[in-house]
Amino acid sequence: MEPEMSRSKAAARIRAAAVAEFAEHGYGGTTTRQIAARLDLSPAAMYPHYRSKEELLFAISYEGHRETQEVLAESDLPGEQPVVRLRSLIAAFTRWQAAHHALAKVVQYELGALTPEHYLTVVEVRRSITALFRSVVEKGITTGDFDSPDAEGVTLALMSLCVDVCRWFPAGAYTDPDAVATLYADLATRLVGAEPATLG
Amino acid sequence: MEPEMSRSKAAARIRAAAVAEFAEHGYGGTTTRQIAARLDLSPAAMYPHYRSKEELLFAISYEGHRETQEVLAESDLPGEQPVVRLRSLIAAFTRWQAAHHALAKVVQYELGALTPEHYLTVVEVRRSITALFRSVVEKGITTGDFDSPDAEGVTLALMSLCVDVCRWFPAGAYTDPDAVATLYADLATRLVGAEPATLG
Structure with a gap:
């Protein structure tokens, strides 16, 4: 070796x-x-x-964020309609939070323990993830595919909904990451006010 | 004194x-x-x-859950249409998570540190809160006010969305608990598939 x-x-x-x-x-x-x-x-x-313990937390947190970013890049379908893109991205993001819930919890809940420098490095990746979702929401509003008066509020809610999966997963009938991913893609479609005609 | x-x-x-x-x-x-x-x-x-530290955590956690339960009981409008009830309950739940976000974080994230007996006591209150939201969702589906194929999944998402407020609040333009409450009442209306005609 x-x-x-x-x-x-x-x-x-x-x-x-x-x-x-x-x-x-x-x-x-x-x-x-x-x-x-x-x-x-x-x-x-x-x-x-x-x-140090903090250096270890930073490595875990940075890797977790970078992995999420890569999963999203692979799931994005830039040529497709906004609702198709949104569904694909939400499903991938949700699936990751469910499948890696122990890691995701550390990644999401311990940010405050990072040094200011490490925090900024992680937050930069985090912002690019939010910006990707926000751009799809704004695109959909511009094309008229989405009916949403508040791109910021809806994006915040979409991210929040997906991120919280790591706290509760698994629960009740939802023990399969793919089932949560499908549910959340449907619910995200509703949140952005996509036309029922475009529902999958 | x-x-x-x-x-x-x-x-x-x-x-x-x-x-x-x-x-x-x-x-x-x-x-x-x-x-x-x-x-x-x-x-x-x-x-x-x-x-002990655990006894203190239990007191905080139990009190936080009971307080939430009381706030919801005061905000419920049992005689009203399901969408009106849902909006009032979601707004109250959201407002509480935002206004008491430090307490809410302890209440939500440290459940695993309770003794099994204390955990069961808190979870009982927690289940009654979920059951209240679930009953309103089911009522709306029965009356045809809500269009939702999956009462369990939608209830899970509604609770998850509101609970996660304590993690991120405040953020961006959302620094006022009342603004988040209004946003989330609107988004909950969409999540349950309430008729646009009943949107406030």
Whole structure:
């Protein structure tokens, strides 16, 4: 095994252990010692990969946001009607929040624990995600496909609805990420006031 | 001042200090010592009111849920059309999440830290809140006022949308709880598929 590959594999294992610990005890209630213990490592062995708990949180948070951004880029259908684009993007975003709910919780709820510099780096990715949804909403309003008096408010609600999936998933009959994705694509269509004729 | 009143006043101050500490450091990252220090108390002085950090979390969580339940009971308009009831309930629920966002965050995100017995007590109140929204959604579907193929999914989304307000509020142009309440009453009307004619 190449040293580089081994190194990045070890770092990935440390991040996964940290997500599990943060999900269980919260970021504030977790020590780097606990994370290391989960992997039978000494805290010193973790140091070459992540020099502090905050550095580890930043790596997790940044990776989570970048992954979401990539999933959205792959799901976008720029040539299609706004309602088709919106449905595809909402389904992908929702599916990710459900499928990775433990990671997503850390990504969404612990932003306040980042250093100001790290926070700004993550928020930049976050803003580009919101901007993508906002641009689709605005496009739909411009073309008349969407009937929405308030692009900002509707975008805020769409993001909020999807992000909160990681808090409650799974619940009741909704235990399959694909089922939540389909439900939310339908509900997003209603939220933006797309013509019933364009409902899938 | 009566001893009882003084006692309950002291307990309320302790709960408020705990909410502030939990909001800042998370439940897991807060000690009873820190909460006491915030009030210039010794941990021993807190003991007659709350014997552990978990007991304090339970008191906060239970009170928050009961308060929400009361706000909803006061806002319900059982004699009115389903869409009028839904709008009034969603507006009240949203307004509470926005106006008390630090408390609401503790109430919503730290449920997993409760003892199983305390968790069940809080979840009972939580279920009655969901059941109220669900009954209004089902009523509207039965009367034909709402066009929704999936009462469970729509109710889940309505609750999720409102609950997530405490995570993001305030944001952008939405800094007034009443503005979010009005936006969300409008969006809830769309989510349940109420006839445009009944839109306020």
